[in-house]
Amino acid sequence: MKILHITLLLITIALVPSLAKADQFDPRLDKLFFNLKANVDLRLSQQLTSEIWRIWSQHNKKEINDLFNDGENAMYRKEYEIALKSFNQIVELAPDFSEGWNKRATVYFLMGDYHASLADIEKTLRLEPRHFGALSGQGQCYFELQKFQSALNAFEKALAVNPSLYDAYKNMEIMKKLLDQQT
Secondary structure, three states, rough: OOOHHHHHHHHHHHHHHOOOOOOOOOOOOHHHHHHHHHHHHHHHHHHHHHHHHHHHHOOEEEHHHHHHHHHHHHHHOHHHHHHHHHHHHHHHOOOOOOHHHHHHHHHHHHHHOHHHHHHHHHHHHHHOOOOOOHHHHHHHHHHHHHHHHHHHHHHHHHHHHHHOOHEEEEEHHHHHHHHHHOO
């Protein structure tokens, strides 16, 4: 029965046509998040997580998608100033696109500007409260700022949304140890 459920879910994901508008408002996300929380199969969790990221990373305007791809490519090349310019344009042109804010938060994090990253994470979470990537990033920022209880809380929230985040579990355990050492 479990294999049948997994197979049907994968077929559903594959056959649902891509909508013109795909971002945090995409109607497919509710079912994906439901299945992510109800699922215990690691492989399927990874596929659901990847599908959620894919949807979050799409916008209905080509200009935004082009800027997004340029920004991601620059970020992966560690050209953070160039990436920042792309994501700055995205948040100006599409302020309701949560992944634009999240990617800019990531660039700020990589540049060591944890306060700017946290500000963009807050904007991301206002637009998409289920954004487990932003919640994990929030935990990482708080860790860097040595706010271990806040980091622990953020990792717990990320896991409540996506229980398959292995790194969040690891980070949560590290935060607990650091908090124990403080007391």
